[in-house]
Amino acid sequence: MPQKPEQLPDSVEQGLAPELVTVLIEVGQALVANLSTDAVLAAALRVVQRVLSAEASSVFLADPDTRDLRVYLADPEHDGALKSHVQPKGKGLSGLAAEQGRAILVADAYQDPRFDPTADSRTGFRTRSVLCVPLRVLGENLGVIQVLNKKGGGSFTERELILLQAVASLVALALDNARKHEELLQAQRLATVGETIASLAHCIKNVLSGINAGTFFINEAIGKQDLAGVKKGWQIADANMKFLSDLVLNMLSFARRREPVLQATDVNRLCNEVLNLLAEQAREQQVEVKLQPHKNLPKIKLDSVGLRRCLLNLLGNAIDACAEKKGKVTVSVDGHNDDCLYIRIADSGAGMSAETLKKLFTVFFSTKGNRGTGLGLPVSKKIIEEHGGRLQVDSVLDQGTTFTIVLPINSPSK
Ligand SMILES: Nc1ncnc2c1ncn2[C@@H]1O[C@H](COP(=O)(O)OP(=O)(O)OP(=O)(O)O)[C@@H](O)[C@H]1O
Numbered sequence: 001m002p003q004k005p006e007q008l009p010d011s012v013e014q015g016l017a018p019e020l021v022t023v024l025i026e027v028g029q030a031l032v033a034n035l036s037t038d039a040v041l042a043a044a045l046r047v048v049q050r051v052l053s054a055e056a057s058s059v060f061l062a063d064p065d066t067r068d069l070r071v072y073l074a075d076p077e078h079d080g081a082l083k084s085h086v087q088p089k090g091k092g093l094s095g096l097a098a099e100q101g102r103a104i105l106v107a108d109a110y111q112d113p114r115f116d117p118t119a120d121s122r123t124g125f126r127t128r129s130v131l132c133v134p135l136r137v138l139g140e141n142l143g144v145i146q147v148l149n150k151k152g153g154g155s156f157t158e159r160e161l162i163l164l165q166a167v168a169s170l171v172a173l174a175l176d177n178a179r180k181h182e183e184l185l186q187a188q189r190l191a192t193v194g195e196t197i198a199s200l201a202h203c204i205k206n207v208l209s210g211i212n213a214g215t216f217f218i219n220e221a222i223g224k225q226d227l228a229g230v231k232k233g234w235q236i237a238d239a240n241m242k243f244l245s246d247l248v249l250n251m252l253s254f255a256r257r258r259e260p261v262l263q264a265t266d267v268n269r270l271c272n273e274v275l276n277l278l279a280e281q282a283r284e285q286q287v288e289v290k291l292q293p294h295k296n297l298p299k300i301k302l303d304s305v306g307l308r309r310c311l312l313n314l315l316g317n318a319i320d321a322c323a324e325k326k327g328k329v330t331v332s333v334d335g336h337n338d339d340c341l342y343i344r345i346a347d348s349g350a351g352m353s354a355e356t357l358k359k360l361f362t363v364f365f366s367t368k369g370n371r372g373t374g375l376g377l378p379v380s381k382k383i384i385e386e387h388g389g390r391l392q393v394d395s396v397l398d399q400g401t402t403f404t405i406v407l408p409i410n411s412p413s414k
């Protein structure tokens with residue numbers, strides 16, 4: 001049950017209400033304005049210090065393990081000097097307030113045996129009157145909020161202590177929200193890391209089995225002096241090593257944010273190079289691949305390493321999609337009359353269902369079982385977007401798919 005300040009009705013009668021309302025409204029506004037926790041706490045300290053005419057104010061948080069108090073935030077004048085100060089658990093007025101969960105009002109600190117002057121000796125500040133209130137959420141003490149020295153001398157009053165208690169509830173709520181939010185983010189991060197590692201481990205395990213199978217063939221064939229067998233084993237091992245190297249390069253492209261390294265590139269030639277690289281795969285899968293180059297294309301400034309990776313991914317997918325039907329793939333480079341360059345990779349393959357189209361760019365989504373990692377399209381999209389371009393897809397199930405790379409030729413980055 002939340003603690004109700006016992007003297008609230010009296011204090012309201014005695015004229016605290018306007019200040020209390022001001023403070024609660026200002027701190028409440030900061031809280032709902034979706035500001036950071038630091039901004040909420042800074043606003044709370046500012047308004048409390050102003051309304052209570054105090055010289056200094058601070059929020060201390062208890063270390064979850066040792067329960068010692070560390071300054072989380074202080075008013076701008078004292079924040080720097082206090083940052084390195086640690087108030088031992090249960091020591092001094094703040095230590096006691098945090099440990100025992102009760103509010104403390106002291107008129108003259110140096111006359112109080114509970115006062116610990118260590119912080120004063122570090123900062124050069126001379127503490128006189130003190131208000132110190134625990135920050136409590138669901139029975140747990142998170143720390144304290146402290147206000148020091150009534151301006152112009154004199155002490156704080158019981159009523160002002162109640163006002164600080166009201167603020168402390170809001171501050172504790174802001175801190176608790178921030179803590180819960182951070183815990184949630186951490187849990188989500190861990191879940192994502194876990195899923196990623198599981199997918200990669202599965203994929204790498206399969207590739208390693210492929211390499212093992214290849215080397216097994218080679219060993220057997222060497223024993224029998226069988227050159228054709230060695231060749232077959234080598235092809236298996238080589239294909240799997242290529243797969244592993246593609247996986248690593250895709251992972252690196254995906255993990256890093258990098259600015260494209262722009263250089264004048266002959267796009268027709270680059271497409272032709274990629275076609276040649278995949279010619280063997282196309283031949284094996286009996287897929288016809290042809291290039292329709294742009295007739296009159298000048299060199300264009302783009303990241304040729306990145307675009308090469310995209311073309312390898314998109315053309316590799318198109319050939320895979322055609323394999324069952326022994327279909328056709330056409331790569332065409334189209335003009336830049338509206339300041340954009342279009343590279344189309346059109347296949348007459350399997351096409352995609354609405355379900356596949358929806359998940360297409362999700363990392364690790366693949367319908368190829370052991371042969372796919374599901375990184376190719378997310379990586380390609382990322383590289384094209386880093387150029388300020390976009391990747392479009394049109395697909396009809398059982399008829400084929402066209403991916404179009406749209407690259408702005410005069411984008412601001414060029
Ligand atoms: N041209 C295409 N035709 C039909 N389906 C496609 C085509 N391109 C992509 N897909 C579908 O999108 C999925 C994701 O493609 P992506 O390239 O990201 O991964 P992948 O090819 O499965 O594996 P890898 O990471 O090795 O490229 C594929 O598994 C496939 O289902």
Ligand SMILES: [Mg+2]
Nearest residue numbers: 313317376377
């Ligand atoms: Mg792919």
